Amino acid sequence: MYTFLFGVVLLVVGYFTYGKFVERVFGVKEERQTPAYANADGIDYVPMNTKKNSLIQLLNIAGVGPIFGPIMGALYGPVAFLWIVLGAIFAGAVHDYLTGMISIRNRGAHLPELAGKFLGKFMKHLVNAFAILLLLLVGTVFVSAPAGLLYNLMNGWVAMGIIVAAIFIYYILATLLPIDKIIGRFYPIFGLLLIISALGVGGGMLFTGAPIPELSFANLHPDNIPIFPLLFLTISCGALSGFHATQTPIISRTTQSEKQGRKIFYGMMIAEGVIAMIWAAAGMALFNGPVGLNELLAAGGPAMIVSEASVLMLGAVGGTLAILGVIILPITSGDTAFRSARMIIADYFKLPQVKILSRLWIALPLFAVSIALTFVDFNILWRYFSWANQSTAVIALFVAAMYLFIAKKNYWIALVPGTFMLMATTTYILNAQIGFRLPMEVSLIGASVISIFLVALFFFAALKARKENIPLEVTAPDWDDALAGAATAASVPKE
Template sequence: MNSLVLVILGIILFLIAYATYGSYLAKQWGIDTSRKTPAHTLRDDIDYCPANAKVLLGHHFSSIAGAGPIAGPIQAAIFGWLPVYLWIVIGSIFVGGVHDWGSLFASIRHDGKSIGEIIRVNLGEKGKKLFNIFAWLTLVLVVAAFTDICAGTFAYDAAKPEILTGARAGTASVLFIFLAIAFGFLVYRKNANLAVSTVVGVALLFLCIYIGYQFPFLKLSKTGWQVVLIIYIFCASVLPVWMLLQPRDYLSSFLLYAMLIGGVLGIIILRPSIAIPATTSFVVGSGEKAQYLFPILFVTVACGAISGFHSLVGSGTTSKQLNSEKDSKLVGYGGMLIEGVVAIVALISVAYVAKAEGTPAQIFASGVAAFMNSFGLPVPVGKVFVVLAFSAFALTSLDTATRIGRYIFQEFFPVKQDGTKSPLANMYVSTAITIACSVLLLAYGYLNIWPIFGSANQLLAGLSLLALTAWFINTGKKSWMTMVPMIFMFCVTLTALLLLIKNFFAGGKILLGVIAVLLFILAIDLIITSTKVLSGKNEKKSINA
């Protein structure tokens, strides 16, 4: 199979889906372009702040992408390229895209509140509390895992002074943070022209990359970078979105787009052959290390097809910045389809360099650098560029996850009847607690955190689809487009948890086994609650139609 066919076919199917199924969803859901969004009705220029659709797409795409659409397909390729490819395409269109757009749309119809609040309105207070606890713990895992990933990516080993990839990526990333702050100030406070500012900003972004490549002056250890990143994400959580989060994610999206375009263009020119089989076996490995195509493939691909983290981004930060409901399709549905293209490129990368060793980031960098070499970009430069882009994915997810974690933690302590707030609802305190809990997990490293995170993340997607299904039923809208993916994701997640429980206890990993049991019980509890809602036994009706 020629990889050119895979990437072109995927892009064509995504474009057709955006124009057809996307339009169908917009009509069924009742997208209203004249209705004011929370970014306007609740504007405070700290969390609620309307943004240009293209700027918001950059922020949203950068935030949801993370390392998942790259690492997931590469790891899932053990089952062959065909099942991974089919799940990326079908999942992005009918599962992940619906999940992401639906979460964003439901949030703007609930004053920009989180999925937890949507569950409260449609399923009751108990459901909200359980979901928010689950979501917050998942975000703690995200912050811990991505802090470790980013610190490891940027780390400099004094014993190997000739290896400068991490120092170069770290130096460029820090320079980029200051560039983003300047960009936000000029665009949002000095009303600088967005088009002109974008051209200048992107040019300066690549200047940051050049400086980082030629003069990598930030040569910190992994621990040193962990300290720097902790300080950064604290600031990113409490500063107004226009000052850092919006501009940084917007500008970094061009870096990600450049990598994506370069990878696709390289595939078109090089037409790399697929070096792995279309399918391998339903069961890969044996004993405790056995991997079953169902459900492991659907959990492993993760962000490449659907991710519960996306619902937290859509209902956490994006919904508070949406300028008009008409922009929700581009940002919510379009963002997921773009991520699907990233996942396809990642799959082709590992399929081309099948014998390459290293982390998913290194394998991805080797493949894409080889593709871009077809139009003249030196492989060493291409590898550094791709590693920078990969770290940009991870870093944007990291700062967004911290901010959303702060939002959810604050929701645990609502305003009292006398108008007073708990000290724990303070944005600085809630941010500090969220980060502190993540720091406690750093010693385990992301490799130990990732299995539980993956299962929790996909279960979170099922719970978000549950919230959307209940809301659509309560408001008299068709719900099959969320109900069918919801049922599938619960089947995937519950089966995966049963396998994890078996393997964890058999392998003596008691704590991980206990956590898996708790997740399983939580899922069953919420499924029972949803059954009552879907059968019409609940009396609570949503007014946010």
């Protein structure tokens, strides 16, 4: 119990201390006009206030990752708390804040465009394809997961196909309509439901005195369970997630002032860390340890854990409301995943998005591919999603490190977690069944060599980029004519 509570306190303290430090390193410019005004188009560039943006950002980034991941991570025991807390403060929140703020400085650019600018044109094309793949996996996973929860909640009286179809119809509307029509109106309400449900489960555990295990030297290394690299990929969204780098530009295009960035980007990642702590604690405390938890996971996956824990802690009515809060999580990340995919493709091919037909012809093929992927085994999709997710985080952190290096600022805040996760993701893909299936010893050596080489290459490219004085910001006049054709004058009043 004390490890859990201390971890939550550390997350909050981290926001006010390290979060402030990262903000000072980056250097906000309150007077600088944000893309929400400079490139206002009434579709994706729409100014919204801090509270609304924060709740939307939380729902954008908090899919099933901060729930399903920590539940599966609970098999590792209390060491999972350690990664959630340290990962969220020093990696995840830094990742989200820097990608969000760098995007604001570059007219709301998505990760592929930023990678192309700061890591080279080849990386733009590579990351573009990688990001689309990740977003398709996210969208598909976040259709399957809530559909399964709804099916269980309704005891199967509605056909699974109908539930999936209804979610896809919602996704189409949320992807195509202006951001303030559905996302801007309903997400703040959904965000409150998410927070209330998580606090309900957490409060229930504290009130009933649930036996949340404490971290000790004895359980720091669980028997027969290798912590590295599996733990750092299993628990992703609650500690560090590259998916967030694909989502922050949505809010970078609606943020009114750079000063709001710490609350929106760093703060909401900390909030997600708290949610992850609650569900990791529930997984450890409520099901008779790793053995009972493993049996339930084998029987019904993380969705069954969510249902059992919610009803156990909050009763039938409260538990149902908590499950609904969890169902909303993936749905409200899946829709923005498809929206991000549409925006990335539009940016890549320089296609204006004011006309709905221009949005439609990009979106429909994405949905067609995602529907096909729903027939693939969920566990296989989740493994590929986990690796693609953390690999994207590595790219985003290296982009942030390059930006800070060129700006002659403290780039280590991004490079250190980026290098650590580079080692973890490379080791995993070399060793995993979905990868090269090499022995762990060989995988560790190979990952070390690859990581050292890529970090050396980073410094070589960074010194060259600093010498060439690559511009760190893009102002409104630099907005591409193909994308600016439909942009309105930047005269929208602040809320």
